[in-house]
Amino acid sequence: MKFVSWNVNGIRACVKKGFLEYFKEIDADIFCIQETKLQEGQINLELENYHQYWNYALKKGYSGTAIFTKHKPLSVKYGIGANDSEPEGRVITLEFNQFYLVNVYTPNSKRDLSRIDYRIEWEDEVREYLIELDSKKPVIFCGDLNVAHQEIDLKNAKSNRGNSGFTDEEREKMTSLLDSGFVDSFRQLYPDQGDQFTWWSYMANVRARNIGWRIDYFILSNRLVDSLKDSQIHSEILGSDHCPVFIEMDLI
Template sequence: MKLVSWNVNGIRACVRKGFLNYFHEVDADIFCLQETKLQEGQINLELEGYHQYWNYALRKGYSGTAVFTKKKPLSVKYGLGEVDTQEEGRIITLEFEKFYLVNVYTPNSKRDLTRLEYRLEWEDELYSYLKELDDQKPIIYCGDLNVAHQEIDLKNHKTNHGNSGFTTEERGKMTRLLESGFIDTLRHFHPDTEGIYSWWSYMKTIRERNVGWRIDYFIVSSRLKDYLQNSQVHSQVMGSDHCPIMLEIDRPDQPV
């Protein structure tokens, strides 16, 4: 089973930049989007063979998530508890027979950290939610999580300590999750490989010089470890300030 996650930074703009070419070439079983930046009726994507699920933000041109899946899920849930009021369209959960797929666009704590407190509340609520789901069946959790977990996950870690996306608090929330029964699949396959990033500033030559951050993830329940086949970052794919990431995993044939 092949899954792709991509923060497209506006799906309409990304389509103009070749999104559909990549979408059809990669031929994923499940394709997750973050930061779709539109409302219902503003795009008509003809994706033959896929069921489409969209979670729109109330604010125009902001946030939003979507999931395209070949296999129809048993159920679909939008949003998360009291912290996610549905206004920003940041979470979609698809339930399948043997696992949950949770697609997330995590709030940015902002450059001046004015949204850090909200971000940490979000992390606590999401953590509880993921643990509840994991008690029922394994989870595949993906998206733009807006944190570089370790120093290896960004180019200039020394000058970014304490900055948005690399605060001790944000990194600590990721550590808590991974230590409670989940796997960062990219680091499972490439624990010490440097220079693997998924986001770059639009500033001139930044992406060409690979001055980036890895803030997009596929994270799975630890009991799916033996099913993992591959985890990649498709840094050569353009169309957004993020690049797509991909997970290949055997489809669980029984509850694990």
């Protein structure tokens, strides 16, 4: 099975910049997107042979997630709390026979770190949610997680230490998640490969010079590691300030 995750930074804009061409070419079994930035009825994507699941934020033009899957899930859940909803449209969980697929757009703690406390609470809730799911069947957890975990995961680690997305608190929460029975699929296969990024600032020439961050992930339950065939970063694909990430799994 082939899986893709991509923060499209506005699906309507991304469609005008090659989204559908990439979507058809990659032919994924399950394709997850984050930061859709729209409300229901604002786009009609003709994706033949795919079931579509959307979680819209209440705030217009903000956040939002979606999953397009060739395989109809056993169940669908929006959000991670007791209620089957959440105001920023950040989480969708699909249950399949062999695994859960959880697509997440993690809140940014903001440049001034004004949202860091909320972010840390979010991290704890998501970790407990994933552990609960993992007790039932393996989990494939993907999305824009808004953290560069290790120094190798961003270009200028020293100068960015303590900045949003590279605070000690955020990095420690990722470590805690991985220590709870999960692996970073890309680092599992390529532990020492540097200069592999998934997000670049819109500042002039930053992407061309590959001054970026790796903040988009596929995180797997430990017991899925043997099924992992490949993990790729498609940095050549434009259309957003993020690029797609891809894994191939030996699953049916």
